[in-house]
Amino acid sequence: MNKKHLDLLAEKYDSEEKVVTEIINLEAILNLPKGTEHFVSDLHGEYQAFQHVLRNGSGKVKEKISDIFKNELTEDEISEFATLIYYPEEKLKLIKSNFTSDEELNEWYKTIIERMLQLIPYASSKYTRTKLRKALPSQFVFLIEELLYKTDKYTNKTDYYSSITEQIISLRQADKLISGLAYTIQRLVVDHLHVVGDIYDRGPEPDKIMDTLIDYHSLDIQWGNHDVLWLGAYAGSKVCLANILRICARYANLDIIEDAYGINLRPLLNLAEKYYEDNPAFRPKLQGDERLTEQEKLQITKIHQAIAMIQFKLESPIIKRRDCFNMEGRLLLEKVDYDRKEVTIKGETHPLENGCFQTVDPEDPARLLEEEQQVIDKLLFSIQHSEKLTRHMKFLMKKGNLYLKYNGNLLIHGCIPLDKDGNMETMTIEGETRGGRELLDLFEEKLRYSFAHPEMTEDLATDMVWYLWTGEYSSLFGKREMTTFERYFIKDKSTHKEEKNPYYYLRENEDVCRKMLEDFGLDPAQGHIINGHTPVKEIEGENPVKAGGKMVVIDGGFSKAYQSTTGIAGYTLLFNSFGMQLVAHQKFSSKEEVLKEGIDVLSVRRLVDKELERKMVRETNIGEEIKEQIATLRELLEARYMK
Ligand SMILES: O=P(O)(O)OC[C@H]1O[C@](O)(COP(=O)(O)O)[C@@H](O)[C@@H]1O
């Protein structure tokens, strides 16, 4: 370390004792069991269901309660206590309404506070006191610590301790304390969260999920294809922008754009009203709980067509200027015979149905009308100037990566594009050919560049963000081509099929997975690949744990639209010092039902892997960082205090 760095460090550690204390502290932390990691994916805007999984720690909260209270409490009481910890404010209201006198309520307060104070030391037994302190509700830290670290060997303090609780109750602070402790418990149960992609699209409240993640104590994100679509739109890609709007229209979620992000859709609506009529292919897909009038549905149907046509037109010039994308097959507007209402794809001619090509000039099909151009330009300006979207997109960039190596595992939303023999597929971009990890690194570099230059809308980096959404060798898409056009306009379902990359059957093979782990510099004996993206069809007997346990697919199945094809809601994964556990979730109905019935929509556990020896912080990513810090501190000690 150079002198300047040492000087800086010596300012913070300005005595030998301070350095030594920190070294001892860090060395000790290395010997603690590793914290629990929680993996979720494919949240798709389902804020309520996600909240539930987050608050119950995929079943961990209840498990801890059972461990401690199974001999004292009935199943129902355990459930009720668990629900109080998940949703303290709401549950407190419900419980309090059952009491008829203050005495009864106060007794209940005492018991519950006592139980919470029993649970906290258990839930925090892997952590240092400092870490626990950070998790405590700040306004009550002193009082809680007094109660947590009670030592009354000589019974001098019995009255002192009971007076603390009594005063809290009589000063009407009990609700606040209970809520605070509930969040402490939630936080202690999961040390670190991994969101393996697809926060956005299909469901109604991705913005609220983002706000939750922003407040979460420790997390990382692996971008999903839908997330990069939003990033791309914000970074200046008009075609990504058209896509996010199209998907919002398709799922009747334009409120996200208008109300959550404050973007004015009036210009788009005017265009839609002028050119489009009702069209069955563009009616919004409803998921049950939306209350829309016929008039509103019609309006959405028109917007849906208007933005879909803008999207198709915007794709054309990109495909033409980017040979390396190899997407000529997708120049479909140019393959339409507008008089005969037919399209020829891969040598086959299909009749078009539900066409809405009134703004298309057959001589120059990709040309945007002046009005369309203005609409998309205005929309781009608005989304780039939405304060809330800016905050969310910046956070997504800050916490996100295309893939992550964490504690020996490889986390990636989609895939690593492979050929059918299991070799890495390559792409040649600006004369350079790359595959596997190197290709993914290039994708990420381009995405970051595009994000840093929102004013550039047609450069390679911006076009590549769209490629990540839809390109054959995108690690997020993982399919040969996206058949959006065919699904709107062609009846023959065989044209709708999107052929998956060979990765999706090769990943069943242990050797292939081991090789991929090695390619990413991970130990194949220890590591796992953790994927999201593809719903696991439990109905058809598909197993989320593949390749002898090397591959785990955890599409959380939050997306209501897909639940009928999977049979259950989906999976999450937990990884603590004893190993990995897969948790299967049943469909989540509503918070209200959980509150009332106390039912938990959980969860079959399957053991993915069991550590032979308990895994310690020393063997984790954090452990590596701590070891580096220790080395630096030792250097400081040598240089400044040992001479
Ligand atoms: O069913 P929808 O909403 O039309 O979406 C289908 C499209 O979504 C995709 O499946 C991508 O989204 P996922 O990442 O959620 O799978 C495309 O392959 C497909 O064209």
Ligand SMILES: [Mn+2]
């Ligand atoms: Mn996906």
